[in-house]
Amino acid sequence: MDDLRQVWQSQEVEEMKFSVEELRAKAAKFQRRVKNRNLRELLAVAIVVVWCGVGFWKTDQAAQRVISALLIAGAAYVMWYIWTKAGAKSVPEDIGRAGCASFYRAELVRQRDLAGSVWKWYIGPIVPGIALAMIYGIVTAAPARRWVEIAWTVAVAALFWGVGWLNQRGARRLDRRIAELDRELGSAPAS
Amino acid sequence: MTTTSDVSGQNELYEQAASEHGAALARLARGYEADHDKQRDLLQEIHLALWRSLEGFNGLCSLRTWVYRVAHNTATSYVIRQRRARPEVLVGLEEVETSPVEADADRKVVLNRLTDLIRRLKLVDRQVILAWLDGMDAAEIGELTGLSSGNVATKVHRIKNMLARDLQGVRNGRS
Numbered sequence: 404m405d406d407l408r409q410v411w412q413s414q415e416v417e418e419m420k421f422s423v424e425e426l427r428a429k430a431a432k433f434q435r436r437v438k439n440r441n442l443r444e445l446l447a448v449a450i451v452v453v454w455c456g457v458g459f460w461k462t463d464q465a466a467q468r469v470i471s472a473l474l475i476a477g478a479a480y481v482m483w484y485i486w487t488k489a490g491a492k493s494v495p496e497d498i499g500r501a502g503c504a505s506f507y508r509a510e511l512v513r514q515r516d517l518a519g520s521v522w523k524w525y526i527g528p529i530v531p532g533i534a535l536a537m538i539y540g541i542v543t544a545a546p547a548r549r550w551v552e553i554a555w556t557v558a559v560a561a562l563f564w565g566v567g568w569l570n571q572r573g574a575r576r577l578d579r580r581i582a583e584l585d586r587e588l589g590s591a592p593a594s
Numbered sequence: 595m596t597t598t599s600d601v602s603g604q605n606e607l608y609e610q611a612a613s614e615h616g617a618a619l620a621r622l623a624r625g626y627e628a629d630h631d632k633q634r635d636l637l638q639e640i641h642l643a644l645w646r647s648l649e650g651f652n653g654l655c656s657l658r659t660w661v662y663r664v665a666h667n668t669a670t671s672y673v674i675r676q677r678r679a680r681p682e683v684l685v686g687l688e689e690v691e692t693s694p695v696e697a698d699a700d701r702k703v704v705l706n707r708l709t710d711l712i713r714r715l716k717l718v719d720r721q722v723i724l725a726w727l728d729g730m731d732a733a734e735i736g737e738l739t740g741l742s743s744g745n746v747a748t749k750v751h752r753i754k755n756m757l758a759r760d761l762q763g764v765r766n767g768r769s
Binding site (some may be wrong): 407410411412414415416417418419421422426429430433495496497499500501502503504505506507510511514576584587588589 | 605606608610611615616617619620621624637638641642643645646647648650651652654660663664665667670672674686701704705708716717718721727728729737738739740741742745751757
C-alpha cells in the first residue's frame with residue numbers, strides 16, 4: 404500500500420505558484436466577469452422595463468397598463484432574486500472551515516432548493532403578466548386570427564411547464580443524491 | 595476591517611501554503627479533471643480560492659488541513675458545475691469495477707489506472723482516497739472531510755482492499 408502512496412506522491416506534476424500581484428489581477432478579472440454578467444442581466448431587464456414602460460404610457464387601455472406593470476414587476480423580482488440569492492459567490496466564506504462532506508452537501512442543498520423553487524422565483528413572477536397578455540390577445544383578436552393567438556398561448560404555456568418540469572426533475576435528482584450522501588455519512592447534517 | 599498586517603499575513607500564508615503543498619494541489623486537481631487544459635484552470639481556481647480564503651484563516655486547524663479543505667471544496671464546486679453540463683455516473687468504493695493490472699506493469703500504467711479509478715469515484719470517496727494517498731491518517735482525513743472516525747476507517751479499509759485487489763502490480767513495478 405505504501406508503494407501506491409509513493410507512486411501517487413512521486414508523480415510528475417506541473418506545479419503552479421502565483422505572485423500576489425498575479426492573484427490580485429486574477430481576482431480583479433473574476434470580479435470584472437461577474438460585473439459584466441450582472442450588467443448584461445441588468446440590460447435585459449432594462450429592455451423589458453423600457454418596452455413595457457413605453458407600452459404603459461402610450462396606451463389608454465387599463466388592461467394593457469396592468470399587463471405592462473405586471474411584466475415590469477415580474478422581471479424586476481427575478482433580477483433581484485438572482486442578484487441576491489442565486490448568484491455565484493466568488494469564494495464561499497466557509498470554504499476553509501467547512502468539512503468537505505458538509506460543504507458538498509450544502510452545495511447540493513443550495514442547488515436543489517434553487518431548482519425546486521423555480522416556480523417561486525423565476526416562472527411564477529412573470530406568469531401573471533404573460534398570462535394576462537395572452538388572454539388579452541385572444542379576447543381582442545379578430546375572429547379569424549383567434550386560433551393563432553390560442554395556439555401561441557398553448558405553446559408559451561407548454562414552454563413554462565417544460566422549464567418547470569425539467570427543474571423539478573433536477574431537484575428530485577439532487578434530492579436523491581443528498582439522501583444517498585446522508586446514508587453514506589451516517590447522519591444528516593443540518594441543511 | 596482588513597489591515598495591512600492582515601494582508602501581508604495572508605500573502606505570507608499563501609506563499610508558505612503554495613511552497614509546501616503546491617505539488618499536492620496539482621495532484622489533487624489531476625484527481626478531479628482529466629483534460630489537461632481544464633486541469634490547469636481548476637488548479638488556478640484552487641490557488642485563487644486559497645489565497646482569498648487565507649484572509650479568514652483562524653488557526654483552529656493546521657494550515658495543511660485548511661489548504662486541503664479549500665482545494666477539495668473548490669474542486670467539488672467545479673465537479674458539480676461540470677456535471678450539470680456533462681452528466682456522468684460516479685460510483686462508490688464498493689461499486690467500482692476495475693480489472694487488475696499486470697503484475698509487471700510499470701509505474702506509469704499503475705498511476706494512470708489509479709488516477710482513472712479516482713476520477714470515477716463519488717466525491718466523498720474521492721476526497722478520502724486522495725487524502726489517504728497523500729499520506730493523511732484517519733484522524734486527519736476525519737478533520738478534513740468532517741466524517742466520523744469510524745466512517746473514515748471503513749472507507750480507508752475499503753480503499754486498501756480495492757487497491758490491493760486491482761493495483762498491486764506496482765509492488766513489482768519498474769520506475
